[in-house]
Amino acid sequence: MIEAKTQGADLVEIRLDYINDFQPRQDLEILFKDKPLPVIVVFRPKWDGGLYEGDENSRLNALLVALEFGADYIDIERKAASGFLRDANQVKPCDSKIIVSCNVDGATPSTEELEHLVAKMQNTGADIIKLVTDATDITDLVQQFKLLSHCQVPLVTYSRGERGLISQLLCPKFGGFLVYGTMKSNSIPGLPTLDSLIQAYKPEWINEETTVFGLISKPVGHSKGPLLHNPTFRHVGYNGVYVPMFVDDLKEFFRVYSSDFAGYSVGFPYKEAVTAFCDEIHPLAQSIGAVNTIIRRPKDGKLVGYNTDCEASITAIEDAIKQRGCTNEEASLTSPLEGKLFVLAGAGGAGRALAFGARSRGACIVVFDIDYERAKSLAHSVSGEARPFEEIVNFSPPQGAILANATPIGMHPNTDRIPVAAETLGVYQLVFDSVYTPRKTRLLKEAEAAGAIVVSGVEMFLRQAMGQFNLFTGQEAPEDFMREIILAKF
Ligand SMILES: O=C1C[C@@](O)(C(=O)O)C[C@@H](O)[C@@H]1O
Structure with a gap:
C-alpha cells in the first residue's frame, strides 16, 4: 500500500485470497492500522476466478470483519451479493461502500444480455457495480461505453486483454467510477500500468468533453x-487524450466507431x-500511398488522411546536413539532397514516405526490398531504380550518397543486425535509420x-x-517541450 501510494495511486485493492494462511481479525487489524490509502477489499472464491477454496460463511464473515475495521469498499460477487448486503448493512460504517461485481468469461454478451446483467446487479442494492468481460476485438468495447453512459448507479466496467485497454483508459470520459491500474511488480495484461496512468493518461484530467x-x-x-x-496536450491546455488502439480488422473498427x-x-x-x-486523402499522402494521420473533419465528420x-524524415535529414555546414552558399537555397544518390532499404509505408520526400528534393533513388516487386513498384513511382535485397550487402555507393534504413532491421530485440556492409558506411555523407528503439542503432553507431x-x-x-x-x-506543436520529453523518455 505504501508502494502504491508512492507510485501515485489514489486507492488500492487488496486481495485477501492471495494472503497465505490468512487470519481475518489479526491480519486485517495489521493491514488497516494506519493504512496510507483508501482500500477496496476483495476475497475472491475459486468459483469466481479467485484463489479461496474454503467455506463460504468464513469468507463472507472475513469481509464483514473488514467492514468493521473500516474497509472503504468491499467487492462482493453478484451471486453472493444479496445475502452479504443484508448482513453488511447492519455493520457497515456509513461511508463504506459495497461494490457488486461480475466477471463474464469468454465472448462478450450481447447488449441486451449486458443490460439485463447490470439491471440485476443494480437491484441487489449495490452502491457501485463492476462488470468485467474479455475483449476478443476492440469493437466489443463499444458495449461498455454505452453501459457507462446509461447506468443509473456508479459503474466500473472494463474488458481484459490487450484489446481491452481503452475500456479502462477512456472510462472517465463515459462516466466510469474508477480506473484500475497495475503496479510495476504485478502487471496484468490489458490493465494499464500505474506508471502509464500517472505519466501519460492522467485519468483525472479526462471528462465528458475530452x-x-x-x-x-x-x-x-x-x-x-x-x-x-x-503530456503535450496538457502542456498547451488542450483537453485531449491519445490512446493505443489494438485493431485487428480495420473495416469493422471504422464501421463500429463511426x-x-x-x-x-x-x-x-x-x-x-x-x-x-x-473519405479524402491529402495529395502528398495520396501519391505516397500511405497515411499515418487521420482527422475526422469537424464540419462534416469525413475522415481525411495525411502523411x-x-x-x-526528409527535414530531419536536410537539417542534419545543414547543421554540419555541409552546404555552400548558393546550394543553401536548394535542398542538400538535390542530385544525391539516396539508397533506401525497405519499400513499406516508411520507405515510401522517404522515397517520395527524397524525390521531391531532387535526389535519385535506389530501392532495396525483400519483396522485389514492391521495390520495383516504388522505384517506378519515383523514377528510381530497384535492386533485389540480396545485393544490398555488395552495393558500393558513390562518395557522399545518403543511406536510409526503412526496414525493421536493428530494432529491439534484434539490435545487432545492420542492413548494409559495414565497410561501405564511411562512403555515405549521412545515414538515417527509421528504427527508434534503440535510439542509436548499431547501424548508426557504426556509421558515426x-x-x-x-x-x-x-x-x-x-x-x-x-x-x-x-x-x-x-x-x-510546442517543439521545445516535446524535445525535452523525447530526451527524457526515449
Ligand atoms: O511510424 C509512426 C510511429 C507510430 O506508429 C507509433 O508507433 O507511435 C505512430 C505513427 O503515426 C508514425 O507514423
Whole structure:
C-alpha cells in the first residue's frame, strides 16, 4: 500500500485470497492500522476466478470483519451479493461502500444480455457495480461505453486483454467510477500500468468533453506516442487524450466507431490499407500511398488522411546536413539532397514516405526490398531504380550518397543486425535509420564511427508527432517541450 501510494495511486485493492494462511481479525487489524490509502477489499472464491477454496460463511464473515475495521469498499460477487448486503448493512460504517461485481468469461454478451446483467446487479442494492468481460476485438468495447453512459448507479466496467485497454483508459470520459491500474511488480495484461496512468493518461484530467485520439496499430503496446502526445496536450491546455488502439480488422473498427473518435495516428501494418477507409486523402499522402494521420473533419465528420512521416524524415535529414555546414552558399537555397544518390532499404509505408520526400528534393533513388516487386513498384513511382535485397550487402555507393534504413532491421530485440556492409558506411555523407528503439542503432553507431552524419528514427518520430499534433489540435506543436520529453523518455 505504501508502494502504491508512492507510485501515485489514489486507492488500492487488496486481495485477501492471495494472503497465505490468512487470519481475518489479526491480519486485517495489521493491514488497516494506519493504512496510507483508501482500500477496496476483495476475497475472491475459486468459483469466481479467485484463489479461496474454503467455506463460504468464513469468507463472507472475513469481509464483514473488514467492514468493521473500516474497509472503504468491499467487492462482493453478484451471486453472493444479496445475502452479504443484508448482513453488511447492519455493520457497515456509513461511508463504506459495497461494490457488486461480475466477471463474464469468454465472448462478450450481447447488449441486451449486458443490460439485463447490470439491471440485476443494480437491484441487489449495490452502491457501485463492476462488470468485467474479455475483449476478443476492440469493437466489443463499444458495449461498455454505452453501459457507462446509461447506468443509473456508479459503474466500473472494463474488458481484459490487450484489446481491452481503452475500456479502462477512456472510462472517465463515459462516466466510469474508477480506473484500475497495475503496479510495476504485478502487471496484468490489458490493465494499464500505474506508471502509464500517472505519466501519460492522467485519468483525472479526462471528462465528458475530452477529445479522443488513438493510434491504430497491431501490435500497439510498443509505441511511445502516448508518452509524448498526452503530456503535450496538457502542456498547451488542450483537453485531449491519445490512446493505443489494438485493431485487428480495420473495416469493422471504422464501421463500429463511426463517429466516436476525433482522429488517429496509423502505425504498422496499416499505413497503406487504411487509405481505403479515408473519405479524402491529402495529395502528398495520396501519391505516397500511405497515411499515418487521420482527422475526422469537424464540419462534416469525413475522415481525411495525411502523411506526416514524409516531411518528418526528409527535414530531419536536410537539417542534419545543414547543421554540419555541409552546404555552400548558393546550394543553401536548394535542398542538400538535390542530385544525391539516396539508397533506401525497405519499400513499406516508411520507405515510401522517404522515397517520395527524397524525390521531391531532387535526389535519385535506389530501392532495396525483400519483396522485389514492391521495390520495383516504388522505384517506378519515383523514377528510381530497384535492386533485389540480396545485393544490398555488395552495393558500393558513390562518395557522399545518403543511406536510409526503412526496414525493421536493428530494432529491439534484434539490435545487432545492420542492413548494409559495414565497410561501405564511411562512403555515405549521412545515414538515417527509421528504427527508434534503440535510439542509436548499431547501424548508426557504426556509421558515426566511420565518419558519416547520423540521424536517428527518434528525430523522425518527434517530427511526425509534431505534424500530427498540429493536425489534431489546429495549434502549433510546442517543439521545445516535446524535445525535452523525447530526451527524457526515449
Ligand atoms: O511510424 C509512426 C510511429 C507510430 O506508429 C507509433 O508507433 O507511435 C505512430 C505513427 O503515426 C508514425 O507514423
